Amino acid sequence: MAAPVPLSVIGGFLGTGKTTLLNQLLNNRSGIRFAVLVNDFGDIVVDGDLIADHDGQSITFANGCVCCSLGNDLLATLTQLLAQDEPPEQILVEASGVADPRTIADFAALDSELFRDLVIVLVDAQTLRQRAADDRLSDTVTRQIAAADLIIMNKCDLVDADERRATRLWLQAQRGDIPIIETQHAQVPFDVLSAVPPSAASVAKMPAHHHGRNHTELFRSETMDKVEAVDLKILRQSLEALPSSILRVKGIVPVQDRDEPFFLVQLSGREIEIAPWRGTAPARTGLIIIGTPDMPDRRQLDQIFRAES
Amino acid sequence: MNSRRPVASHVAVRDGHILGAGTLEELAGWGSYELDERFADKVIMPGLVEGHAHSWEGSAWEDTFVGFMERTAPNGIRHQGCGSIDQVVDRLIKVEAALTDPDEALMAWGFDPIFFDGRRMNLADLDRVSTTRPVLVMHASGHIVNGNSMLLERGNITARTNVQGLMKDANGQPTGELQGPALRQIAYKAAGKDRFLDMGKGEALWRFAFSAQRAGVTTATDLANELPEATVESMTALTARDDFPLRIVPAFVGMSCSADDGIARVKSLIPRSNDKLRFGLIKLVADGSIQGFTARLKWPGYYNGAENGLWYIDPEELPRRLAAYHEAGLQVHIHTNGDQATEVTIDSIEQVLRNAPDADARFTLQHCQMAHDAHFRRMARLGICVNLFANHLYYWGDQHYAHTMGPERAHRMDAVGTAHKLGVAYAIHSDAPVTHLAPLFTAWCAVNRVTATGRVLGESERINVEDALHAITLGAAFTLKLDTEIGSIETGKRADFAILDDDPLTVDPMRLKDIPIWGTVTGGEIFPCSEIDCA
Structure with missing residues (x-):
């Protein structure tokens, strides 16, 4: 499915x-x-x-x-x-x-x-x-x-x-x-607005980065690429540990010990969805993390994801 | 109901229309005739007009009735009311035992827990009916359903399901009670049923017509219908038949698409009307229901402190929709239950009429149960009609007194007397199948204003029998702009009659609802109730 x-x-x-x-x-x-x-x-x-x-x-x-x-x-x-x-x-x-x-x-x-x-x-x-x-x-x-x-x-x-x-x-x-x-x-x-990771888009066309001149005032986003193969249970714990200033996480990540090599990861508000990726091998893997300007910075995010793994 | 000739001994009919009413001698002037004396000991009234019913009255009877008040099905079988949850379950167990297809869902309708203080229906109740087929019980409100374990399993509804309307017990397990549109639609899908499709089926329309015929009704609205093509086709085919006893006035649901699309759809349907089918009416819904606590109330709100109800249309969008349909030349009826919804709707109509004046638009407020004298005064001045839900006084009057409105406002509900005194054109209705389709009962409610337990609500709002009979004939015809064609027995009108065994003007007003109905005449065709043939 x-x-x-x-x-x-x-x-x-x-x-x-x-x-x-x-x-x-x-x-x-x-x-x-x-x-x-x-x-x-x-x-x-x-x-x-x-x-x-x-x-x-x-x-x-x-x-x-x-x-x-x-x-x-x-x-x-x-x-x-x-x-x-x-x-x-x-x-x-x-x-x-x-x-x-x-x-x-x-x-x-x-x-x-x-x-x-x-x-x-x-x-x-x-x-x-x-x-x-x-x-x-x-x-x-x-x-x-x-x-x-x-x-x-x-x-x-x-x-x-x-x-x-x-x-x-x-x-x-x-x-x-x-x-x-x-x-x-x-x-x-x-x-x-988009819950779909850019790398999962059916047509491989990346959105220009980006709209709205006050984008930086409204949101911050961090891209965590070059993710190593993750343990899904630990990844879920990391996602659950994110503070409410994070609005969205989306991406495709390589995983350990599973039949499917890649999983699609989405967090929206407090809902988390992790499902096997059925498409062709993604052009690139990693997570895009979007939140309000007071969301954790890159170093803190690295800690959250590393601490859990 | 012809005011110049309220009573006559004979009526002459030709080509489905009335030549005249009077003495045999007077009528003989029209030429040679055949004298039909079969109604010599009956009372012939104008065919009754039900200004607010639904073709759902026909499809509902495909399912098992489990309402609180006794009800007669279109086939004439009388079903006792279910006075408790156990009685509901017992009835469903009997029906289940007779089902032959092991996978078929068992569906029931009309369940009304407002009468059962305390306990709610739960999974254990309906699992007593069956654990192997889905069982679905729809509440009278139409917004809540109960299911058994198999229904929840088919719908994949579990303790982990996290939606607001899923009722759970202290241990976090679903109780089987499902509230809100998402769960309701999932439940129907799990049972393998499509409620809207069912309403348009031919058998359902036949049952609707038979139910009307038993009540002496020759014209009924279907208020409202999405009017998908399949429904339009069965309606046009059936109403074209001489043996179909009912004229149907379907109203198009004017809010499930853009007003432009709605106008285009209805204008394309109008030419497909026939003698017994009249397209062109639009229905909008402003709020929910009072007994479901979804009606929009003005301060101080519900007597039991329930939070205010729901808008079904944005109060800021209402005047725009009304204006669009009105300016396209289409008549609009608007469901308004609570007094806030009524007020917002009157404000909107005033605004629409200021921009596009029309002294005869006959906007009609449907239900309008809490309207205040000040609202009726404005309605009279703006030419707005009202169709009051008199049956509510009997069905839920005691609940309104105790829970929803409280004593003072319960007395002013469905203020037929005020509408009459202030000169508002009015009708009264059943909203069948919400309550049973029987205009003489509706008239009885407006005349006596007695609740199920015998309490009189608003004695000063009573009207007399003549006025009540007007409301269920010409009064309702007027709200449909059909008063030139139906609603009275006089030269030129359609030969539509209700044939009664007794005279409503001479029986004790408390017996008005008990007058036996022999049958109807529609367009000169005679339809005895004794010949109704339906499952």
Whole structure:
């Protein structure tokens, strides 16, 4: 059986930038085949040369990505996607404005062919606190924030510094335990959104390094390549020992004492997935570790991984 | 229900329509006739109109009924209510014993634990039914299911499964109770069933029609349906038959795709309508249910302190969707249970009508159970109709009094009297199969407002029998924009009748629900209940 496909959920109210974020992914040039499930195609933008087919229920992009209608039966839609000859390498589901995104992530937790990836919740820096004070919406806002593994505070260019700080503090008071990043135009580094290691991309094309000029302020990433063959049990212990400032780990590593020479490794939030790598021998092995700027530095990471091994 | 001629001795029918109602002498003026006296000792009413039911009423009966209140199936068999978890299990054991295919899942519906204080159903209960085939019991709310060990095994649901809606006992083992959409869909898949596909099957539509016929209903909505092509095909084929007794008004689920796609789909369906099938209606759902604690309430919320319910549509998106359908010329009905959902919906409609004025859009609020006088005043001024869920007063009135609304607000629920006094166009409904399909019972609820234990809720909200009969005929027809065609017995309308054994205007109002129904006439075709032939 193939490694489980990561399923990520993009939640947040109307107008918070979900579609902008998904548009960036659908039009990416990394070679990773994403499937994006949306309620409404209306605002999906296709770069002229990227569209391959549009049949009303789905848009197929020349880069291998596909955008499908969510429909009434998510399970049936997911089953169809996974049954394809070339199933997507990652699935992203756009939760409707008022949905609790956790209920969608539950589908991944219940299906052995899926891996529960991040629940990403977007909030609009301009309107978040108004919504949180609105009787009609406050508890829905709270539920969404409670469900998040990563909060994207978007439209920060449209508020002044005081407002931005106050909104961040308000969010931190709700969720001090997860990364909260500030963006404009929902520009989130590609590596944060993608659960697929670049070396596993079906088309061997590496993403340019990288998007968004304030990338360095939002996240740090460390690449640990030249990994020697690891003991999987010890690797799992190392991953479990990582602090919550680490958002994502992904990569393909050589392993000891197993029939399969390589394993795919993914950590998303607190979920860990380690599965045999079924593809052709990877162009390179190693782990990409992504976290907030206060994540452990290279030396500390080396210690965590070495101490456990 | 023709106000100028409320009572007549004869009705003349030609080509499926009513030539007129009056004396034989008056009607003889239309020309030669054949006098049919078979209803001489019956009461002929306009065919009853159920403004809020579901074709699920037909498919539900493929499964075993385990509800709390007694219910009659479309085939006429009366099923006792299940008063305890043990009674549910005993019934399922009997049904299981009669199954021949060893792999077939045993499905049940209507289970309503709100009536059983304390213990929840668990794996041990349903494992008594079978350990070798999946057993699935759907709750009345539609949002929760219980399964046996085999169902959980097929669904690969174990103690290690980590999702919110999986109920576990003190030892961390699943109890068999599965909440939320993901677990529910996994459970159906594990049982090998597709609920939505089943609803569109021909047999289910026949059962829906028979259930309606037994209740004197000649027009019923299917509110709402995704209307996949297979369903549309069986609906168009069956309703074209002379021997199909029911007119169906399906409403399209207007929120599972973009409004543009929804408009295109419904506009493509409208030309496929026929005399007994009318496409064009849109349904949106604003919130959940009160007894499921998923309705959106204004302050101070639920009486028992449960947290506020769920929006099924973003309150900021609602006016945009409403505007899109309205401006495309399509009529919209909106499910709003809690008072906050009702208020947000009225606000949205006001905004839509300000931009695209229409004095006769007939937006209709469905259920609208907690609306306050101020809401009804605005509805009257904005031309919004309401279809109130009167059956709730009997079915869950005691639970609303004790748990959901508390005494004061329980009295104002389904405020039919206020709607009437303030001039809001109103109907009343069953939401079948949520409660049983029987407009005379629904009228009885609106007239008497008595709960299952005999408590009267909101005496001042009672309406009289004439008004209740109007609500289940012309009142409901008005909300569907069909009041020129059905809902009364007068020249030019369709020859749709409910044939009763007694006169609802003269029986004791407490006996309104007990009037036997002989059958119906739809488009001049006669359908006696005694001839219903169905499994």
